[in-house]
Amino acid sequence: MSxxxxxxxxxxxSEARRQLDHWRSQQPTKRTRLPQELWRKAVVLAxxxxxxxxxxxxxxxxxxxxxxxxxxxxxxxxxxxPQPDFxxxxxxxxxxxxxxxxxxxxxxxHATVRMHIKGAGLSELxxxxxxxxxxxx
Numbered sequence: 001m002s003x004x005x006x007x008x009x010x011x012x013x014s015e016a017r018r019q020l021d022h023w024r025s026q027q028p029t030k031r032t033r034l035p036q037e038l039w040r041k042a043v044v045l046a047x048x049x050x051x052x053x054x055x056x057x058x059x060x061x062x063x064x065x066x067x068x069x070x071x072x073x074x075x076x077x078x079x080x081x082p083q084p085d086f087x088x089x090x091x092x093x094x095x096x097x098x099x100x101x102x103x104x105x106x107x108x109x110h111a112t113v114r115m116h117i118k119g120a121g122l123s124e125l126x127x128x129x130x131x132x133x134x135x136x137x
Contacts (some may be wrong), residue, residue, distance in 0.1 A: 009057045011052070012045060013049060016042065023035075042065055043068050043069050045070070046069050101120075102115070103117065103132070
């Protein structure tokens with residue numbers, strides 16, 4: 001790859017290039033793999049500034065950066081999409097009453113489930129809580 005520094009690049013790319021150059025200068029051989037932390041930073045910059053521009057500015061292989069970008073996208077998709085759960089509430093299980101409430105619980109790290117219930121009695125809410133608890137364990 002070229003050892004020329006690109007001109008007129010964004011400050012973030014320039015700073016990352018400086019960090020990479022410093023890291024490379026500390027390595028005993030040229031063939032040492034970049035640490036994941038630096039690849040993650042390169043991926044973030046590629047998402048913002050484009051793949052080709054980032055690869056050239058950071059002096060990394062285009063195909064390697066593209067691979068890391070693709071892997072980061074796949075990992076993000078799998079962590080963002082929680083597996084759906086289904087709880088069926090049959091008609092007649094909650095009868096009208098004078099209670100209105102919000103039931104909320106956290107599923108994993110990223111999903112919060114909220115249920116707004118209006119017009120149920122206390123005994124119905126207790127029964128619902130038992131059903132939800134037994135279906136979660």
